[in-house]
Amino acid sequence: MTGSVTAELMPVTALLEALNDPAAMIDAGTRVIAANAAWRALLPAARLGQPLALALRAPDVLDAVARAQQGGAAETVAWSERRPYIHDHEVHVAPLDPRANSRAVLLTLRDLTEIRRTERMRVDFIANASHELRTPLTTLLGFIETLQGAARDDAAARERFLAIMGEQARRMKRLIDDLLSLSRIEQNERLVPQAAVDLAGIARQVADGLAGLAAENRIRLVLDAPEALVVTGDRDELLRAVENLVENAIKYSADDNGAERPVEIGLEMRDGHGRLSVRDHGPGIAREHLPRLTERFYRVDAGQSRAKGGTGLGLALVKHIVARHRGRLHADSTPGKGSTFAFSLPLRPNSP
Ligand code: ADP
Numbered sequence: 001m002t003g004s005v006t007a008e009l010m011p012v013t014a015l016l017e018a019l020n021d022p023a024a025m026i027d028a029g030t031r032v033i034a035a036n037a038a039w040r041a042l043l044p045a046a047r048l049g050q051p052l053a054l055a056l057r058a059p060d061v062l063d064a065v066a067r068a069q070q071g072g073a074a075e076t077v078a079w080s081e082r083r084p085y086i087h088d089h090e091v092h093v094a095p096l097d098p099r100a101n102s103r104a105v106l107l108t109l110r111d112l113t114e115i116r117r118t119e120r121m122r123v124d125f126i127a128n129a130s131h132e133l134r135t136p137l138t139t140l141l142g143f144i145e146t147l148q149g150a151a152r153d154d155a156a157a158r159e160r161f162l163a164i165m166g167e168q169a170r171r172m173k174r175l176i177d178d179l180l181s182l183s184r185i186e187q188n189e190r191l192v193p194q195a196a197v198d199l200a201g202i203a204r205q206v207a208d209g210l211a212g213l214a215a216e217n218r219i220r221l222v223l224d225a226p227e228a229l230v231v232t233g234d235r236d237e238l239l240r241a242v243e244n245l246v247e248n249a250i251k252y253s254a255d256d257n258g259a260e261r262p263v264e265i266g267l268e269m270r271d272g273h274g275r276l277s278v279r280d281h282g283p284g285i286a287r288e289h290l291p292r293l294t295e296r297f298y299r300v301d302a303g304q305s306r307a308k309g310g311t312g313l314g315l316a317l318v319k320h321i322v323a324r325h326r327g328r329l330h331a332d333s334t335p336g337k338g339s340t341f342a343f344s345l346p347l348r349p350n351s352p
Helices: 003-017 037-042 059-069 113-148 155-187 199-209 211-216 235-253 287-292 302-307 314-324
Strands: 023-026 032-035 075-082 086-095 105-111 195-198 219-224 230-233 261-270 273-280 328-334 338-346
Touching: 003 023, 003 032, 023 037, 059 075, 059 086, 059 105, 086 113, 113 155, 155 314, 195 199, 195 235, 199 211, 199 219, 199 235, 199 261, 199 273, 211 219, 211 235, 219 235, 230 235, 230 338, 235 261, 235 273, 235 314, 235 338, 287 328, 314 328, 314 338
Parallel strands: 219 261
Antiparallel strands: 023 032, 023 105, 075 086, 086 105, 195 230, 261 273, 273 338, 328 338
Protein backbone atom coordinates (compact mmCIF):
# COMPACT_ATOMS: atom_id res chain seq x y z
CA MET A 1 0.00 0.00 0.00
CA THR A 2 1.40 3.42 -0.89
CA GLY A 3 1.71 6.40 1.39
CA SER A 4 -0.94 8.30 -0.53
CA VAL A 5 -3.48 5.48 -0.05
CA THR A 6 -2.84 5.63 3.68
CA ALA A 7 -3.35 9.38 3.56
CA GLU A 8 -6.65 8.87 1.74
CA LEU A 9 -7.71 6.41 4.39
CA MET A 10 -7.18 8.87 7.21
CA PRO A 11 -10.74 10.18 7.19
CA VAL A 12 -12.03 6.58 7.08
CA THR A 13 -10.05 5.67 10.17
CA ALA A 14 -11.30 8.79 11.91
CA LEU A 15 -14.87 7.90 10.94
CA LEU A 16 -14.49 4.32 12.21
CA GLU A 17 -12.91 5.59 15.39
CA ALA A 18 -16.01 7.69 16.05
CA LEU A 19 -18.20 4.57 16.05
CA ASN A 20 -18.97 2.88 19.34
CA ASP A 21 -19.29 -0.64 17.93
CA PRO A 22 -16.33 -2.57 16.52
CA ALA A 23 -15.88 -1.66 12.85
CA ALA A 24 -13.29 -2.35 10.16
CA MET A 25 -12.73 -1.81 6.48
CA ILE A 26 -11.67 -4.71 4.28
CA ASP A 27 -9.96 -4.29 0.89
CA ALA A 28 -10.27 -6.28 -2.31
CA GLY A 29 -7.72 -8.79 -1.03
CA THR A 30 -9.85 -9.32 2.13
CA ARG A 31 -7.22 -7.58 4.26
CA VAL A 32 -8.07 -5.35 7.17
CA ILE A 33 -7.07 -1.86 6.07
CA ALA A 34 -8.69 0.24 8.78
CA ALA A 35 -10.20 -0.58 12.16
CA ASN A 36 -11.36 1.29 15.23
CA ALA A 37 -10.38 0.84 18.87
CA ALA A 38 -13.46 -1.27 19.69
CA TRP A 39 -12.50 -3.69 16.88
CA ARG A 40 -8.89 -3.88 18.05
CA ALA A 41 -10.04 -4.60 21.59
CA LEU A 42 -12.37 -7.37 20.45
CA LEU A 43 -10.01 -8.89 17.88
CA PRO A 44 -6.44 -8.15 18.92
CA ALA A 45 -5.21 -10.69 16.36
CA ALA A 46 -6.63 -8.64 13.48
CA ARG A 47 -3.60 -6.57 12.49
CA LEU A 48 -3.80 -3.94 9.81
CA GLY A 49 -2.78 -5.29 6.41
CA GLN A 50 -3.44 -8.90 7.39
CA PRO A 51 -6.19 -11.14 6.00
CA LEU A 52 -9.48 -10.91 7.88
CA ALA A 53 -9.64 -14.73 8.03
CA LEU A 54 -6.63 -14.77 10.39
CA ALA A 55 -8.54 -12.92 13.09
CA LEU A 56 -12.12 -13.87 12.42
CA ARG A 57 -12.53 -17.59 11.92
CA ALA A 58 -16.13 -17.32 10.91
CA PRO A 59 -17.00 -18.92 7.53
CA ASP A 60 -20.42 -17.22 7.43
CA VAL A 61 -18.86 -13.78 7.78
CA LEU A 62 -16.14 -14.51 5.23
CA ASP A 63 -18.75 -15.80 2.77
CA ALA A 64 -20.80 -12.64 3.27
CA VAL A 65 -17.68 -10.52 2.62
CA ALA A 66 -17.06 -12.46 -0.62
CA ARG A 67 -20.68 -11.91 -1.71
CA ALA A 68 -20.42 -8.20 -0.97
CA GLN A 69 -17.23 -8.00 -3.00
CA GLN A 70 -18.95 -9.69 -5.93
CA GLY A 71 -21.66 -7.07 -6.10
CA GLY A 72 -23.98 -8.43 -3.39
CA ALA A 73 -26.11 -6.13 -1.27
CA ALA A 74 -25.39 -5.36 2.38
CA GLU A 75 -26.36 -8.18 4.73
CA THR A 76 -26.23 -9.16 8.38
CA VAL A 77 -24.86 -12.48 9.56
CA ALA A 78 -24.49 -14.06 12.99
CA TRP A 79 -21.14 -14.85 14.61
CA SER A 80 -20.70 -16.64 17.92
CA GLU A 81 -17.46 -17.05 19.73
CA ARG A 82 -16.32 -18.69 22.96
CA ARG A 83 -14.44 -16.19 25.11
CA PRO A 84 -14.49 -18.29 27.34
CA TYR A 85 -18.29 -18.14 27.44
CA ILE A 86 -20.37 -17.89 24.28
CA HIS A 87 -20.61 -14.34 22.95
CA ASP A 88 -23.19 -13.68 20.24
CA HIS A 89 -22.58 -11.00 17.65
CA GLU A 90 -24.38 -9.63 14.67
CA VAL A 91 -22.02 -8.69 11.83
CA HIS A 92 -23.19 -6.19 9.26
CA VAL A 93 -21.31 -6.61 5.99
CA ALA A 94 -21.74 -3.72 3.56
CA PRO A 95 -20.00 -3.10 0.22
CA LEU A 96 -18.53 0.40 0.11
CA ASP A 97 -19.42 2.35 -2.95
CA PRO A 98 -20.07 -0.54 -5.39
CA ARG A 99 -19.90 1.81 -8.39
CA ALA A 100 -16.29 2.67 -7.70
CA ASN A 101 -15.52 -1.03 -8.00
CA SER A 102 -13.07 -0.80 -5.10
CA ARG A 103 -14.44 -4.06 -3.66
CA ALA A 104 -13.91 -2.55 -0.22
CA VAL A 105 -16.28 -3.76 2.46
CA LEU A 106 -17.25 -2.25 5.80
CA LEU A 107 -17.82 -4.63 8.72
CA THR A 108 -19.63 -3.49 11.84
CA LEU A 109 -20.20 -5.77 14.80
CA ARG A 110 -22.89 -5.60 17.44
CA ASP A 111 -22.59 -7.60 20.64
CA LEU A 112 -25.90 -9.33 21.27
CA THR A 113 -24.70 -11.41 24.23
CA GLU A 114 -26.53 -9.36 26.84
CA ILE A 115 -29.75 -9.15 24.81
CA ARG A 116 -29.70 -12.92 24.18
CA ARG A 117 -29.04 -13.57 27.86
CA THR A 118 -31.98 -11.38 28.87
CA GLU A 119 -34.19 -13.09 26.28
CA ARG A 120 -33.18 -16.49 27.64
CA MET A 121 -33.84 -15.37 31.20
CA ARG A 122 -37.30 -14.13 30.25
CA VAL A 123 -38.16 -17.39 28.49
CA ASP A 124 -36.80 -19.49 31.39
CA PHE A 125 -38.62 -17.31 33.90
CA ILE A 126 -42.00 -17.76 32.22
CA ALA A 127 -41.42 -21.51 31.86
CA ASN A 128 -40.40 -21.82 35.53
CA ALA A 129 -43.23 -19.68 36.87
CA SER A 130 -45.81 -21.59 34.81
CA HIS A 131 -44.40 -24.90 35.96
CA GLU A 132 -44.45 -23.81 39.62
CA LEU A 133 -48.09 -22.78 39.33
CA ARG A 134 -49.21 -25.77 37.29
CA THR A 135 -48.17 -28.35 39.88
CA PRO A 136 -50.44 -27.16 42.72
CA LEU A 137 -53.16 -26.35 40.20
CA THR A 138 -53.13 -29.91 38.87
CA THR A 139 -53.42 -31.22 42.43
CA LEU A 140 -56.35 -28.88 43.10
CA LEU A 141 -58.18 -29.95 39.94
CA GLY A 142 -57.64 -33.62 40.81
CA PHE A 143 -59.17 -33.18 44.25
CA ILE A 144 -62.09 -31.14 42.92
CA GLU A 145 -62.90 -34.01 40.54
CA THR A 146 -62.63 -36.57 43.34
CA LEU A 147 -64.89 -34.50 45.58
CA GLN A 148 -67.43 -34.19 42.80
CA GLY A 149 -67.31 -37.92 42.14
CA ALA A 150 -66.04 -40.82 44.25
CA ALA A 151 -65.65 -38.90 47.53
CA ARG A 152 -68.91 -36.97 47.19
CA ASP A 153 -70.50 -38.39 50.33
CA ASP A 154 -67.40 -39.27 52.30
CA ALA A 155 -67.17 -36.63 55.04
CA ALA A 156 -63.79 -37.82 56.38
CA ALA A 157 -62.19 -37.83 52.93
CA ARG A 158 -63.67 -34.39 52.24
CA GLU A 159 -61.99 -32.94 55.34
CA ARG A 160 -58.65 -34.46 54.41
CA PHE A 161 -58.83 -33.35 50.78
CA LEU A 162 -59.92 -29.83 51.68
CA ALA A 163 -56.90 -29.53 53.97
CA ILE A 164 -54.58 -30.52 51.11
CA MET A 165 -56.40 -28.21 48.71
CA GLY A 166 -56.02 -25.34 51.17
CA GLU A 167 -52.29 -26.01 51.42
CA GLN A 168 -51.91 -26.07 47.62
CA ALA A 169 -53.92 -22.87 47.22
CA ARG A 170 -51.74 -21.17 49.86
CA ARG A 171 -48.67 -22.31 47.99
CA MET A 172 -49.97 -20.66 44.81
CA LYS A 173 -50.76 -17.51 46.75
CA ARG A 174 -47.25 -17.39 48.24
CA LEU A 175 -45.79 -17.75 44.78
CA ILE A 176 -47.94 -15.01 43.29
CA ASP A 177 -47.26 -12.70 46.24
CA ASP A 178 -43.51 -13.22 45.81
CA LEU A 179 -43.73 -12.65 42.05
CA LEU A 180 -45.65 -9.41 42.58
CA SER A 181 -43.18 -8.21 45.25
CA LEU A 182 -40.29 -9.00 42.94
CA SER A 183 -41.78 -7.07 40.06
CA ARG A 184 -42.66 -4.10 42.30
CA ILE A 185 -39.12 -3.94 43.68
CA GLU A 186 -37.65 -4.27 40.20
CA GLN A 187 -39.83 -1.45 38.92
CA ASN A 188 -38.52 0.80 41.68
CA GLU A 189 -34.93 -0.39 41.52
CA ARG A 190 -33.63 2.97 40.31
CA LEU A 191 -35.30 4.89 43.13
CA VAL A 192 -33.15 4.74 46.25
CA PRO A 193 -35.40 4.61 49.36
CA GLN A 194 -34.99 7.64 51.59
CA ALA A 195 -36.58 6.96 54.99
CA ALA A 196 -34.65 6.54 58.25
CA VAL A 197 -34.99 2.92 59.29
CA ASP A 198 -33.77 1.33 62.50
CA LEU A 199 -32.26 -1.99 61.45
CA ALA A 200 -31.92 -3.10 65.07
CA GLY A 201 -35.67 -2.65 65.58
CA ILE A 202 -36.28 -4.69 62.43
CA ALA A 203 -33.98 -7.48 63.63
CA ARG A 204 -35.88 -7.61 66.96
CA GLN A 205 -39.25 -7.60 65.19
CA VAL A 206 -38.19 -10.46 62.90
CA ALA A 207 -36.82 -12.50 65.81
CA ASP A 208 -40.12 -12.04 67.69
CA GLY A 209 -42.23 -12.80 64.62
CA LEU A 210 -40.36 -15.99 63.81
CA ALA A 211 -40.05 -17.27 67.39
CA GLY A 212 -42.88 -19.76 66.78
CA LEU A 213 -41.33 -21.18 63.61
CA ALA A 214 -37.96 -21.37 65.37
CA ALA A 215 -39.45 -23.31 68.30
CA GLU A 216 -41.21 -25.74 65.93
CA ASN A 217 -37.85 -26.44 64.29
CA ARG A 218 -35.90 -26.56 67.56
CA ILE A 219 -33.89 -23.49 66.63
CA ARG A 220 -32.67 -21.05 69.27
CA LEU A 221 -32.66 -17.51 67.86
CA VAL A 222 -29.78 -15.47 69.25
CA LEU A 223 -29.84 -11.73 68.61
CA ASP A 224 -26.71 -9.64 69.00
CA ALA A 225 -27.57 -6.04 68.10
CA PRO A 226 -27.05 -2.54 69.47
CA GLU A 227 -29.99 -0.61 70.86
CA ALA A 228 -30.48 1.19 67.53
CA LEU A 229 -28.71 1.26 64.18
CA VAL A 230 -30.24 3.64 61.69
CA VAL A 231 -29.80 3.27 57.93
CA THR A 232 -31.54 4.94 55.00
CA GLY A 233 -34.10 2.67 53.44
CA ASP A 234 -37.59 1.30 53.07
CA ARG A 235 -38.81 -0.29 56.27
CA ASP A 236 -41.17 -2.87 54.74
CA GLU A 237 -38.60 -4.05 52.22
CA LEU A 238 -35.82 -4.37 54.80
CA LEU A 239 -38.17 -6.24 57.11
CA ARG A 240 -38.98 -8.59 54.24
CA ALA A 241 -35.29 -9.15 53.45
CA VAL A 242 -34.31 -9.92 57.04
CA GLU A 243 -37.36 -12.12 57.48
CA ASN A 244 -36.44 -14.15 54.39
CA LEU A 245 -32.87 -14.70 55.57
CA VAL A 246 -33.86 -15.72 59.09
CA GLU A 247 -36.69 -17.93 57.83
CA ASN A 248 -34.28 -19.71 55.46
CA ALA A 249 -31.76 -20.18 58.28
CA ILE A 250 -34.47 -21.74 60.46
CA LYS A 251 -35.92 -23.94 57.70
CA TYR A 252 -32.69 -25.22 56.23
CA SER A 253 -30.62 -25.67 59.38
CA ALA A 254 -33.13 -27.56 61.53
CA ASP A 255 -31.72 -30.87 62.72
CA ASP A 256 -33.78 -33.87 61.59
CA ASN A 257 -32.85 -35.66 64.81
CA GLY A 258 -34.31 -32.90 66.92
CA ALA A 259 -31.16 -31.48 68.52
CA GLU A 260 -31.39 -27.77 69.27
CA ARG A 261 -29.28 -25.50 67.07
CA PRO A 262 -28.69 -21.75 67.25
CA VAL A 263 -29.31 -19.21 64.49
CA GLU A 264 -27.41 -16.01 65.20
CA ILE A 265 -28.67 -12.66 63.97
CA GLY A 266 -25.87 -10.14 64.27
CA LEU A 267 -25.89 -6.42 63.64
CA GLU A 268 -22.82 -4.22 63.77
CA MET A 269 -21.32 -1.00 62.47
CA ARG A 270 -18.38 -1.41 60.15
CA ASP A 271 -16.70 1.21 57.93
CA GLY A 272 -19.67 3.56 57.92
CA HIS A 273 -22.04 0.71 57.16
CA GLY A 274 -24.58 -1.28 59.11
CA ARG A 275 -23.94 -4.97 58.57
CA LEU A 276 -26.64 -7.51 59.28
CA SER A 277 -25.71 -11.17 59.28
CA VAL A 278 -27.68 -14.36 59.78
CA ARG A 279 -25.61 -17.40 60.66
CA ASP A 280 -26.88 -20.93 60.95
CA HIS A 281 -25.31 -24.24 61.93
CA GLY A 282 -27.06 -26.44 59.40
CA PRO A 283 -25.66 -28.66 56.65
CA GLY A 284 -24.41 -25.66 54.65
CA ILE A 285 -24.35 -25.17 50.91
CA ALA A 286 -21.77 -26.57 48.47
CA ARG A 287 -19.58 -23.86 46.95
CA GLU A 288 -20.81 -24.32 43.37
CA HIS A 289 -24.36 -23.36 44.35
CA LEU A 290 -23.48 -20.11 46.13
CA PRO A 291 -23.29 -17.79 43.10
CA ARG A 292 -26.62 -19.07 41.77
CA LEU A 293 -28.75 -18.94 44.94
CA THR A 294 -30.19 -15.52 44.11
CA GLU A 295 -31.44 -16.63 40.67
CA ARG A 296 -35.19 -16.93 40.52
CA PHE A 297 -36.36 -20.49 41.23
CA TYR A 298 -32.84 -21.75 41.84
CA ARG A 299 -32.85 -24.28 44.67
CA VAL A 300 -30.20 -26.64 45.93
CA ASP A 301 -32.87 -29.27 46.59
CA ALA A 302 -36.23 -28.47 44.98
CA GLY A 303 -38.12 -31.19 46.89
CA GLN A 304 -36.85 -29.97 50.25
CA SER A 305 -37.61 -26.33 49.41
CA ARG A 306 -41.21 -27.14 48.36
CA ALA A 307 -41.74 -29.35 51.41
CA LYS A 308 -40.77 -26.36 53.57
CA GLY A 309 -43.14 -24.02 51.75
CA GLY A 310 -40.38 -22.35 49.70
CA THR A 311 -41.09 -20.60 46.40
CA GLY A 312 -37.48 -20.41 45.22
CA LEU A 313 -37.85 -16.62 45.05
CA GLY A 314 -36.80 -15.60 48.57
CA LEU A 315 -33.14 -14.86 47.93
CA ALA A 316 -33.93 -13.24 44.57
CA LEU A 317 -36.15 -10.84 46.52
CA VAL A 318 -33.45 -10.21 49.13
CA LYS A 319 -30.88 -9.50 46.43
CA HIS A 320 -33.13 -6.98 44.67
CA ILE A 321 -34.07 -5.26 47.92
CA VAL A 322 -30.43 -4.95 48.96
CA ALA A 323 -29.42 -3.75 45.47
CA ARG A 324 -32.16 -1.10 45.57
CA HIS A 325 -30.66 0.09 48.86
CA ARG A 326 -27.24 0.27 47.17
CA GLY A 327 -25.96 -2.48 49.43
CA ARG A 328 -24.48 -5.89 48.78
CA LEU A 329 -25.58 -9.38 49.74
CA HIS A 330 -22.90 -11.91 50.70
CA ALA A 331 -23.37 -15.63 51.09
CA ASP A 332 -20.76 -17.83 52.66
CA SER A 333 -20.96 -21.44 53.67
CA THR A 334 -18.89 -24.34 54.88
CA PRO A 335 -20.57 -27.63 54.06
CA GLY A 336 -21.23 -29.54 57.25
CA LYS A 337 -20.82 -26.42 59.40
CA GLY A 338 -23.46 -23.94 58.31
CA SER A 339 -24.08 -20.80 56.27
CA THR A 340 -23.90 -17.06 56.78
CA PHE A 341 -25.92 -14.59 54.73
CA ALA A 342 -25.14 -10.91 55.29
CA PHE A 343 -25.74 -7.50 53.81
CA SER A 344 -24.30 -4.05 54.47
CA LEU A 345 -26.07 -0.74 54.01
CA PRO A 346 -24.68 2.77 54.35
CA LEU A 347 -25.41 4.25 57.79
CA ARG A 348 -27.68 7.26 57.88
CA PRO A 349 -25.54 10.37 58.43
CA ASN A 350 -26.02 12.16 61.77
CA SER A 351 -27.82 9.25 63.33
CA PRO A 352 -26.88 8.02 66.80
P1 ADP B 1 -36.75 -21.04 48.87
O1 ADP B 1 -38.12 -20.49 48.75
O2 ADP B 1 -36.56 -22.34 48.14
O3 ADP B 1 -36.25 -21.09 50.28
P2 ADP B 1 -34.69 -19.04 48.42
O4 ADP B 1 -34.47 -18.18 47.21
O5 ADP B 1 -34.95 -18.35 49.71
O6 ADP B 1 -35.86 -20.02 48.01
O7 ADP B 1 -33.42 -19.97 48.59
C1 ADP B 1 -32.93 -20.68 47.48
C2 ADP B 1 -32.29 -21.99 47.92
O8 ADP B 1 -31.09 -21.70 48.64
C3 ADP B 1 -33.13 -22.82 48.84
O9 ADP B 1 -34.02 -23.65 48.12
C4 ADP B 1 -32.08 -23.65 49.58
O10 ADP B 1 -31.74 -24.75 48.78
C5 ADP B 1 -30.88 -22.71 49.62
N1 ADP B 1 -30.72 -22.03 50.94
C6 ADP B 1 -31.11 -20.77 51.25
N2 ADP B 1 -30.77 -20.46 52.51
C7 ADP B 1 -30.14 -21.54 53.02
C8 ADP B 1 -29.53 -21.84 54.28
N3 ADP B 1 -29.52 -20.95 55.29
N4 ADP B 1 -28.95 -23.07 54.43
C9 ADP B 1 -28.95 -23.97 53.42
N5 ADP B 1 -29.52 -23.73 52.21
C10 ADP B 1 -30.10 -22.55 52.00
